Amino acid sequence: MSLYRNTVWFLKGLREYTKGGYESAAKHFVAEDLQVDVTGKSYMITGANSGIGKAAAIAIAKKGGTIHLVCRNKDRAEEAKKEITTSSGNENVLVHLLDMSSPKEIWAFAEKFKAENRLNVLINNAGCMVNKRELTEDGIEKNFATNVLGTYILTIALLPALEKEEDARVVTVSSGGMLVQKLDVSDLQFEKGTFDGTMAYAQNKRQQVILTERWSKSNPKVHFSVMHPGWADTPAVRSSMPDFYEKMKNRLRTEEQGADTVVWLAISPAATKQPSGLFFQDRTPVSTHLPLASTHSSPADEEKLLQTLQDMAQRFSPEACTA
Numbered sequence: 001m002s003l004y005r006n007t008v009w010f011l012k013g014l015r016e017y018t019k020g021g022y023e024s025a026a027k028h029f030v031a032e033d034l035q036v037d038v039t040g041k042s043y044m045i046t047g048a049n050s051g052i053g054k055a056a057a058i059a060i061a062k063k064g065g066t067i068h069l070v071c072r073n074k075d076r077a078e079e080a081k082k083e084i085t086t087s088s089g090n091e092n093v094l095v096h097l098l099d100m101s102s103p104k105e106i107w108a109f110a111e112k113f114k115a116e117n118r119l120n121v122l123i124n125n126a127g128c129m130v131n132k133r134e135l136t137e138d139g140i141e142k143n144f145a146t147n148v149l150g151t152y153i154l155t156i157a158l159l160p161a162l163e164k165e166e167d168a169r170v171v172t173v174s175s176g177g178m179l180v181q182k183l184d185v186s187d188l189q190f191e192k193g194t195f196d197g198t199m200a201y202a203q204n205k206r207q208q209v210i211l212t213e214r215w216s217k218s219n220p221k222v223h224f225s226v227m228h229p230g231w232a233d234t235p236a237v238r239s240s241m242p243d244f245y246e247k248m249k250n251r252l253r254t255e256e257q258g259a260d261t262v263v264w265l266a267i268s269p270a271a272t273k274q275p276s277g278l279f280f281q282d283r284t285p286v287s288t289h290l291p292l293a294s295t296h297s298s299p300a301d302e303e304k305l306l307q308t309l310q311d312m313a314q315r316f317s318p319e320a321c322t323a
């Protein structure tokens, strides 16, 4: 079954996720969608010092938005800030240092941020594919800690700030790779069998799609979306998937092409005309399952994912840490 899914997914990718796929989809884009002025609105982008996150930050800064860059490395963050301000002419770019794999740090950051700032849009972009099973200092598997638990805690911690604003949005950068995975709540931290970083990443990205669907139902004041950027030429692809990169490097999207739907979901009025909770590719809602693939999860499994994340998040919350 997984051979079937992987083959169908790869063929779909060759058609749709490449630069050529972007160019044919872009023929149907509506230019006016992005002709907006977002001066006065504030946008938080995690992992904004490189790749898709930085390209999205530049595009939104050009439209006047205040940009909060959330990055783990001070030098890389300051370097990106310089590039974003220079290329956009927008000085309202702020750096926040945060390791998205540290639940305690995320809680503390979100509490402080909410007390000092407004937030209109959260873009959950930071992501990783760690190819060996490694644990964070809290003993959590690194891909899960960054891609799922970190995304979960940052989002729920910032929801009260988002809910105060008109037209609040949460955009999560998932991956089409999630199409090959069915939610597996029995082994969220990949303790069983042989560890496969690509499949761990795909499982994490499936979980982000499910989280978005669930959040959209429980938080009607905020518009949630999750998306696939296509295959874009970024540092993560070069370092985590060197064989794939070698094979595909001439067909990969630019970082700007990868960021296009992120930007569209974050700022265009057209995006929120779509229902909350959908999965997008090239500005269009698309299926979260491959044809004939048995990747649908049960409500009970989805509930278990939510409950586990809630329990883990609670364990690292400020209340639990001071108790």
Ligand SMILES: NC(=O)c1ccc[n+]([C@@H]2O[C@H](COP(=O)([O-])OP(=O)(O)OC[C@H]3O[C@@H](n4cnc5c(N)ncnc54)[C@H](OP(=O)(O)O)[C@@H]3O)[C@@H](O)[C@H]2O)c1
Residues within 6 Å of the ligand: 046, 047, 048, 049, 050, 051, 052, 053, 070, 071, 072, 073, 076, 098, 099, 100, 101, 124, 125, 126, 127, 128, 146, 173, 174, 175, 176, 228, 229, 230, 231, 232, 233, 234, 235, 236, 237, 258
């Ligand atoms: N490029 C693609 O083809 C593709 C396809 C599907 C999905 N995506 C998704 O797109 C998103 C952006 O990735 P990208 O391709 O643009 O790669 P990238 O340029 O390497 O960007 C990833 C960003 O995430 C940050 N990050 C990773 N772990 C972090 C942590 N623990 N705390 C804080 N920041 C952390 C990285 O920071 P450092 O610079 O410090 O490492 C970097 O800024 C990811 O969620 C990825 O899964 C990309």
